[in-house]
Amino acid sequence: AQSVTQLGSHVSVSEGALVLLRCNYSSSVPPYLFWYVQYPNQGLQLLLKYTSAATLVKGINGFEAEFKKSETSFHLTKPSAHMSDAAEYFCAVSGPEGNKLTFGGGTRVLVKP
Amino acid sequence: GAVVSQHPSRVICKSGTSVKIECRSLDFQATTMFWYRQFPKQSLMLMATSNEGSKATYEQGVEKDKFLINHASLTLSTLTVTSAHPEDSSFYICSARGSPGGRTYEQYFGPGTRLTVT
Numbered sequence: 741a742q743s744v745t746q747l748g749s750h751v752s753v754s755e756g757a758l759v760l761l762r763c764n765y766s767s768s769v770p771p772y773l774f775w776y777v778q779y780p781n782q783g784l785q786l787l788l789k790y791t792s793a794a795t796l797v798k799g800i801n802g803f804e805a806e807f808k809k810s811e812t813s814f815h816l817t818k819p820s821a822h823m824s825d826a827a828e829y830f831c832a833v834s835g836p837e838g839n840k841l842t843f844g845g846g847t848r849v850l851v852k853p
Numbered sequence: 854g855a856v857v858s859q860h861p862s863r864v865i866c867k868s869g870t871s872v873k874i875e876c877r878s879l880d881f882q883a884t885t886m887f888w889y890r891q892f893p894k895q896s897l898m899l900m901a902t903s904n905e906g907s908k909a910t911y912e913q914g915v916e917k918d919k920f921l922i923n924h925a926s927l928t929l930s931t932l933t934v935t936s937a938h939p940e941d942s943s944f945y946i947c948s949a950r951g952s953p954g955g956r957t958y959e960q961y962f963g964p965g966t967r968l969t970v971t
Contacts, residue, residue, distance in 0.1 A: 776962075781944075781965070781967065782964055782965065783857075783859075783946055783962040783963050783964040783965045784897075784946070784948075784962040785962075786959075786961075789959070830896060830897070839885075839902070840887075840899065840902070841887070841899070841948075841960060842899075843896045843897045844896065845895070845896045846895070846896045848894075
């Protein structure tokens, strides 16, 4: 069984400040981990993924995440927030086969000017 | 590459009617397609998994007779909401998994379909 917990349903950051979105997972098999972004009334866009290679993963739009097995975490960061980063972010986990994605509850990011 | 489309993007229907939503993989063959449902301000919930040429596998609590899924080809899956009721109003998102670039584990998401039942 797999599950994902995203700490904080809403995060507010100032433009130019660090963005940190927290994700913890549980999985009975080696996990594949994903971060997706969703803009209003749109589908999901993949930001980055961890697939058992490098633990520090760089994605699109300046985002990166670090897989920490000891902490069962996969937190997403971006050094400097931009207004266009305002969106909903979802962390997800699957097994290596990719059969089933389990999503966290999502974190809505608000960027203040 | 790895583009997934959905049609329609929005649909309004009357209670009691049926609605069909199409999900297409445009530039790769999707051996597996997934259907998700998303309520306002909530996360995605997997409804069913369909493999080309096989019956769909539904998640617990999803009525298979109400949400009919057909995956007749490697590029097309359809979700039909039968006898729709207002509580079926939701955002439906499909995803497709194939092996574009050899990445068999990755799902590619469609843009979603907003269903409103009046």
